[in-house]
Amino acid sequence: MQPFTKRVIEVIQSIPEGYVATYGQVARLAGSPRAARQVVRILHTQSHIHKLPWHRVVNAKGEIAIKDDESRLMQELYLQDEGVTVNHLGMIDLKKFGYDPAE
DNA sequence: GCCATGGCTAGTA
DNA sequence: GCCATGGCTAGTA
Numbered sequence: 001m002q003p004f005t006k007r008v009i010e011v012i013q014s015i016p017e018g019y020v021a022t023y024g025q026v027a028r029l030a031g032s033p034r035a036a037r038q039v040v041r042i043l044h045t046q047s048h049i050h051k052l053p054w055h056r057v058v059n060a061k062g063e064i065a066i067k068d069d070e071s072r073l074m075q076e077l078y079l080q081d082e083g084v085t086v087n088h089l090g091m092i093d094l095k096k097f098g099y100d101p102a103e
Numbered sequence: 104g105c106c107a108t109g110g111c112t113a114g115t116a
Numbered sequence: 117g118c119c120a121t122g123g124c125t126a127g128t129a
Contacts, residue, residue, distance in 0.1 A: 036118085058110090
């Protein structure tokens with residue numbers, strides 16, 4: 001596994017229950033600020049192998065960004081379960097639920 | 104090396 | 117447009 005991939009996995013694992021992080025934020029925390037799309041790819045390829053909390057990653061606007069309807073619903077349910085509010089448009093209030101590593 | 108992938112994103116129009 | 121990977125291919129040794 002490549003170093004960046006490893007760091008991304010660690011970052012994702014560090015997102016606490018009840019919070020969400022952004023693709024770009026994960027990339028930044030992993031040391032490559034503009035590599036948001038890599039994060040997407042890594043989530044795709046590594047989620048099931050590493051039991052990643054993939055549902056805690058959303059786009060920069062705070063929306064669920066999954067294309068596939070079933071997975072999309074899964075993500076919403078998982079988040080609701082953890083106490084994260086998702087509105088009818090699939091949006092999450094980042095002010096409230098955004099992951100802040102500094103806290 | 105090249106090239107596709109991918110659930111993106113900062114910053115214009 | 118950005119950019120790290122993995123897969124595949126031409127083209128050297």
